[in-house]
Amino acid sequence: xxxxxxxxxxxxxxxxxxxxxxxxxxxxxxxxxxxxxxxxxxxxxxxxxxxxxxxxxxxxxxxxxxxxxxxxxxxxxxxxxxxxxxxxxxxxxxxxxxxxxxxxxxxxxxxxxxxxxxxxxxxxxxxxxxxxxxxxxxxxxxxxxxxxxxxxxxxxxxxxxxxxxxxxxxxxxxxxxxxxxxxxxxxxxxxxxxxxxxxxxxxxxxxxxxxxxxxxxxxxxxxxxxxxxxxxxxxxxxxxxxxxxxxxxxxxxxxxxxxxxxxxxxxxxxxxxxxxxxxxxxxxxxxxxxxxxxxxxxxxxxxxxxxxxxxxxxxxxxxxxxxxxxxxxxxxxxx
Amino acid sequence: xxxxxxxxxxxxxxxxxxxxxxxxxxxxxxxxxxxxxxxxxxxxxxxxxxxxxxxxxxxxxxxxxxxxxxxxxxxxxxxxxxxxxxxxxxxxxxxxxxxxxxxxxxxxxxxxxxxxxxxxxxxxxxxxxxxxxxxxxxxxxxxxxxxxxxxxxxxxxxxxxxxxxxxxxxxxxxxxxxxxxxxxxxxxxxxxxxxxxxxxxxxxxxxxxxxxxxxxxxxxxxxxxxxxxxxxxxxxxxxxxxxxxxxxxxxxxxxxxxxxxxxxxxxxxxxxxxxxxxxxxxxxxxxxxxxxxxxxxxxxxxxxxxxxxxxxxxxxxxxxxxxxxxxxxxxxxxx
Numbered sequence: 001x002x003x004x005x006x007x008x009x010x011x012x013x014x015x016x017x018x019x020x021x022x023x024x025x026x027x028x029x030x031x032x033x034x035x036x037x038x039x040x041x042x043x044x045x046x047x048x049x050x051x052x053x054x055x056x057x058x059x060x061x062x063x064x065x066x067x068x069x070x071x072x073x074x075x076x077x078x079x080x081x082x083x084x085x086x087x088x089x090x091x092x093x094x095x096x097x098x099x100x101x102x103x104x105x106x107x108x109x110x111x112x113x114x115x116x117x118x119x120x121x122x123x124x125x126x127x128x129x130x131x132x133x134x135x136x137x138x139x140x141x142x143x144x145x146x147x148x149x150x151x152x153x154x155x156x157x158x159x160x161x162x163x164x165x166x167x168x169x170x171x172x173x174x175x176x177x178x179x180x181x182x183x184x185x186x187x188x189x190x191x192x193x194x195x196x197x198x199x200x201x202x203x204x205x206x207x208x209x210x211x212x213x214x215x216x217x218x219x220x221x222x223x224x225x226x227x228x229x230x231x232x233x234x235x236x237x238x239x240x241x242x243x244x245x246x247x248x249x250x251x252x253x254x255x256x257x258x259x260x261x262x263x264x265x266x267x268x269x270x271x272x273x274x275x276x277x278x279x280x281x282x283x284x285x286x287x288x289x290x291x292x293x294x295x296x297x298x299x300x301x302x303x304x305x306x307x308x309x310x311x312x313x314x315x316x317x318x319x320x321x322x323x324x325x326x327x328x329x330x331x332x333x334x335x
Numbered sequence: 336x337x338x339x340x341x342x343x344x345x346x347x348x349x350x351x352x353x354x355x356x357x358x359x360x361x362x363x364x365x366x367x368x369x370x371x372x373x374x375x376x377x378x379x380x381x382x383x384x385x386x387x388x389x390x391x392x393x394x395x396x397x398x399x400x401x402x403x404x405x406x407x408x409x410x411x412x413x414x415x416x417x418x419x420x421x422x423x424x425x426x427x428x429x430x431x432x433x434x435x436x437x438x439x440x441x442x443x444x445x446x447x448x449x450x451x452x453x454x455x456x457x458x459x460x461x462x463x464x465x466x467x468x469x470x471x472x473x474x475x476x477x478x479x480x481x482x483x484x485x486x487x488x489x490x491x492x493x494x495x496x497x498x499x500x501x502x503x504x505x506x507x508x509x510x511x512x513x514x515x516x517x518x519x520x521x522x523x524x525x526x527x528x529x530x531x532x533x534x535x536x537x538x539x540x541x542x543x544x545x546x547x548x549x550x551x552x553x554x555x556x557x558x559x560x561x562x563x564x565x566x567x568x569x570x571x572x573x574x575x576x577x578x579x580x581x582x583x584x585x586x587x588x589x590x591x592x593x594x595x596x597x598x599x600x601x602x603x604x605x606x607x608x609x610x611x612x613x614x615x616x617x618x619x620x621x622x623x624x625x626x627x628x629x630x631x632x633x634x635x636x637x638x639x640x641x642x643x644x645x646x647x648x649x650x651x652x653x654x655x656x657x658x659x660x661x662x663x664x665x666x667x668x669x670x
Contacts, residue, residue: 012346063636305657313655316481320650
């Protein structure tokens with residue numbers, strides 16, 4: 001009986017030891033050093049865009065979600081359904097009322113959302129802007145594409161495709177700043193680096209597939225030596241692709257498009273479009289969440305200041321671009 | 336006796352359950368989702384600079400170390416002791432031979448280190464550049480200060496200090512690109528935004544305290560109405576401070592300096608220097624390590640490609656600046 005009691009006591013001791021070990025390990029996990037960078041599942045970060053149905057937002061949202069999975073926090077996606085600044089303002093105000101851990105916003109225009117953004121900051125809710133900036137707001141950081149540089153890259157790729165010679169044209173949306181910058185980067189680079197190439201026309205595709213198709217047909221007639229077209233947005237790119245497909249076998253126009261919607265990727269796969277410029281959209285979402293997480297957990301040096309004279313995070317981030325061709329197109333279909 | 340056996344079995348069962356629970360928890364931790372962003376203590380990341388003894392590198396190294404603590408990895412600091420491109424190349428090659436998980440480099444000049452950087456990339460060792468770029472190398476990203484913008488901020492601060500009127504001067508290092516950009520940002524902003532202010536002289540302080548002091552004394556004589564000096568580097572800033580201190584009570588020159596070494600912070604504390612521009616040096620180090628970690632663990636979208644046509648990370652990061660005055664100077668002393 002005494003022996004039995006000893007075994008009993010030993011067992012209880014071993015049991016207690018395991019419980020303690022387990023509890024100790026859990027406790028140690030609460031410091032950053034031991035548990036890695038990890039938040040709480042109850043922490044909610046919200047991404048807000050305009051025209052929320054656009055295929056374009058899928059990739060930044062995927063980046064936002066991937067960062068949340070890695071950091072163990074929760075995300076939500078909200079958006080104005082239309083291209084409407086008032087609607088987006090309302091969506092931001094509804095988000096503020098829910099007191100989230102942070103908000104990432106793509107601003108419909110540089111001015112309209114400033115009061116709503118500043119209201120969030122004043123309520124101690126961190127705001128990061130991505131894709132489209134509102135530079136005069138109090139948001140901590142902007143992550144987006146350097147559009148001029150994307151035009152430079154498109155020009156270098158076009159020169160490579162054409163053996164550094166021939167006539168090229170641009171189909172764009174004149175008057176919209178990001179498209180103007182893409183066009184300027186392309187045109188400047190052709191002029192400065194490729195003396196045997198010439199930009200013969202810069203046309204307006206209205207961001208519309210039908211108009212872009214008609215404009216392409218017109219330009220191919222007007223410039224019989226036309227060897228390439230750079231089209232600065234995806235919807236028009238599909239129209240250019242159609243025009244060249246319909247022109248038949250003899251036509252060897254090189255098309256460089258923009259962004260990576262499914263139609264564009266399909267046209268790269270079947271050889272209609274030679275290349276497209278992919279923006280670093282996953283990076284916009286991924287690093288927006290990282291930044292919001294660091295602000296929420298006060299992991300930045302310097303700390304944010306009420307005077308706004310401190311920059312606790314990188315203030316401007318060029319998320320980079322990638323050139324998509326047949327050789328890497330499969331990596332860009334949504335997963 | 337039967338009752339005792341039952342207790343015995345129950346205890347063993349409870350014990351086994353706890354062991355299992357503990358093991359299960361440990362196992363779950365091996366996926367990113369459950370353990371947070373966390374590496375391995377055996378993973379070593381190396382930071383390499385030139386003039387390794389400079390006080391300036393302490394803050395980027397602190398950021399690098401802080402990120403390593405958070406992510407549970409190891410860092411080392413190496414540097415060329417002198418301002419010598421060959422020595423820095425050797426240090427990089429020695430680092431490559433140790434096959435680290437990643438290398439962060441501040442490049443002594445834009446050209447000299449390109450072969451060594453590309454050699455690391457070819458050996459599948461990720462390289463990120465910070466503070467000083469080598470744009471034609473294959474490094475994945477650059478994190479540093481927008482020097483023009485820092486001059487703009489200095490000009491706005493000077494205007495605030497002087498009530499938007501008066502004569503100002505710049506003491507700089509003509510011919511060095513970052514200093515030229517700081518000067519240009521300052522001068523352009525005064526000209527464009529502040530019609531009652533004037534930049535009366537741009538002088539050469541040679542990055543030397545004694546010369547900067549003498550130049551300040553000379554300028555105060557040459558321009559009796561001089562109300563402020565913007566000095567684009569810290570060593571000269573101390574000289575300007577001395578000149579104004581020695582000039583005595585009547586002198587009310589506003590000084591805006593650059594960077595946050597101890598001498599500068601002390602002069603802000605005692606009121607000699609009104610403000611200094613702090614670069615986002617902690618951010619440079621912190622986010623360099625984060626980027627290297629993400630490359631090493633292949634957490635980026637898109638993945639790095641051998642053709643170099645993918646940008647797996649933000650390519651250019653403006654790490655921001657902060658304005659340090661008496662009110663926040665204590666935050667900037669090394670901790």
